[in-house]
Amino acid sequence: MEELCTGLCSVLTETGVELGLAYFLSLLAGVLLVSGVPLLTVIILIWIERKVAARIQDRIGPNRVGPVGLLQTIADMIKLLSKEDITPTAADRVLYNAAPLVSFASVVLLWAVVPFTPFHYGVDLEIGALYFVAIASFGTLAIMAAGWASNNKYALLGAFRVVALLVSYEVPLVFALLVPVMLAGSMSLVDIVNAQSGMWFVVLSPLAFVIFYISSQAETGRAPFDLIEAESELVAGFNIEYSGMKFGMFFAAEFLHVFTNGIIMAILFFGGWMGPLYYESPLVAFAWLGAKGGLIYFTTLWLRNTVPRLRIDQIMAFNWKFLVPLSIANLILISLALKVMQELGIAPRDMLSASFGDLLPATAILLVINGAMILYLLGIMRKRGREARRESRDARAGYPQAAGAARH
């Protein structure tokens, strides 16, 4: 155990603290430091979320409490504290109370593997990328437990729909995730970032990023996949019976999950902390990661507030008949092209030591392949769109009144 005792731990042992205790304390300090990042950001995230939504909808948003409404979240928290917490008599009390905790914890736990800078991270697990997917499955189970334990028909139906959506979109998510893992030859998130020193993976495989982006939008239950809310059909779905702080925890978890996904995408596809002068100071590296993650996060908010909600059959068809085949085809094509190039000696076998110049020919070929796939997809979508428009026009032609109404 002595060899594990470094840093804060060794400082503590020198001042006379017992070895085991010193080790535990240093571990605890590390955990609190890493978990502090998501816990502090979530307070700001709620304000950003509301402000951005308001601006997109041509409103002002929170502007009363504190400068530009920055303290609104604090006021909301105080309000939530004073709210009565109703547990329905019919509910399964243990699971009902555990569900919001698990939901929030499953998101906070993701931050254990997030590499903030080359040297500052919770842990660099060998299986980092798989850890990310595995931990997210706790969130799915929490939603199922919440819906079931509420003992309410809306809650159960909402939970079932959401869970079906979440597990379905996990398939393209993981197939897209396999591309950076394959390119870096490692599941460790630190290795994945380091492997992008020559070229960001978004350039090598833009389609994988788009698939990952769409599926993670669905994984967080955001529009156009916000079945999780479904106010108009299921009066809020799985969290209908929740009130007060427990209700707030589900929402805090969702807000944090969206931002976490932004950070994860920055790490997987946009080179994480990489950027000009990142080696000068850990703060610069951290700022780069925050800026990239924040930008992706902003686009998800933008998307959420712009597009309408899809029906569940459309969501499922889009996933299983479009996204899943596409993600598989993408994985096969990228891996095939790269393997052929590696055998011919055009592409490097080790991304870690490959420079920008080494990767240029491979990047060009991969980009052409991606471009061809995207053009092909656009062709399909155009054809489908025309068919759908013709069908709706024919349908309207059958109802003269509706057609007249549409013209006015």
Place this chain on the structure above:
Amino acid sequence: MNVLNEWAFVGLFAVLAPVFPALPIVIAWLFRPRKPNVLKSSTYECGVETIGDTWVQFRVQYYIYGLIFLVFDVEMVFLFPWAVAYNEMSLFGFVAGFLFIFLLTDALFYAWKKNALDWK
């Protein structure tokens, strides 16, 4: 860093992670008003009494999606080591992985043709 040391960190993180959301809930429990009544804690329904059992029979489609997902989940488990070893792999190894994915794609197309992917 030692592997177990890393997991000690994850373990401690996992123990503490539910504590963070639990704290505000416990604080709220201290401050919140308590005025329960029968109507308030009855099951929510649109203005009427809820009828019958909540755990009604659900459609088979959920189960089919669950099954297809399970098959893909197990496939991904095999593909992760394959992807990690990809760069050092020979062409033979790549073709083996390719066949693996291809066979599963067959199953997906079978499901498609049998309309098992339709939500109805």
Place this chain on the structure above:
Amino acid sequence: MELNAISIGFVVFSIFTLGGGVGVVTTRNLFQGTIWLMVSLFGVAGYFVLLSAPFLAAVQILVYIGAIAILITFAVMLTRSVARIKERYIRILPSFIASLALFLILLLGVTIPIFGAHSPGSIPEYVASTRDLGAALVDENGYVVPFLLASVLLTAAMIGAIFIARDENA
């Protein structure tokens, strides 16, 4: 037994595994039973971590908690009013004998070296990484045939499941 982090972890995960198991057989609510089963399997994932096989631990969580738990719940909800079993089936003696027999078989299988002798000393120092696993899966001298057979098996499972589920519904 030496008291260190590993032995503490072992005790904790054993409590998870065995406690979850007890929960599964005592609850009469199928969804709660599912949750207990997941607690038990989570303990097993912990064992994998202690054995320096984090990949298998993640797989355990991904497949069981991420997929099997969901599938069981969907299956439970497929049947009518099975979520709460009202009748009690108390057959303590037969179930006691059956589980004792199973336990004895498992105990014998572990302690008597039927599949070759193994002692704690024979555990190699080197722990295989996920990369070694991936390379072995597709190596012609390794496990490429089982790897592809697994794919065939998965395909067959999916086709069979769809066939059965669709026919019932048609």
